[in-house]
Amino acid sequence: MNIFVSYTMRDGQLGERDLLELEKILSQFGSIYIDYLHNNSAKPQEMVFNSLARSNVLIAILTPKYFLSKWTWLELFFAIKKRIPIHVMKKGNLKRKEKIIKILNSN
Numbered sequence: 001m002n003i004f005v006s007y008t009m010r011d012g013q014l015g016e017r018d019l020l021e022l023e024k025i026l027s028q029f030g031s032i033y034i035d036y037l038h039n040n041s042a043k044p045q046e047m048v049f050n051s052l053a054r055s056n057v058l059i060a061i062l063t064p065k066y067f068l069s070k071w072t073w074l075e076l077f078f079a080i081k082k083r084i085p086i087h088v089m090k091k092g093n094l095k096r097k098e099k100i101i102k103i104l105n106s107n
Helices: 016-026 044-053 070-081 097-105
Strands: 002-006 031-034 057-062 086-090
Touching (some): 057 070
Parallel strands (some): 002 031, 002 057
């Protein structure tokens, strides 16, 4: 399974440590794309959409400014257009492994 994680770090609610912990949990289920951790491309925007196009699921990590980000909106619209299932998690649930397992097993 290819998992795309959509998030914003602009509100200070998510940091590198959070993303590394999430990557560790999600990697049990397949290939993970978290832009901050995996995008070292010369064409970063292209990398985002190519990774999303290959994804089987998008997990949106909701923080207070998630919907104020142009990029998260673009990711959501792209996923909807491509009929990629979208699952929403609140930032507070990132460490609840059973919640993540339930989300991924529903696909």
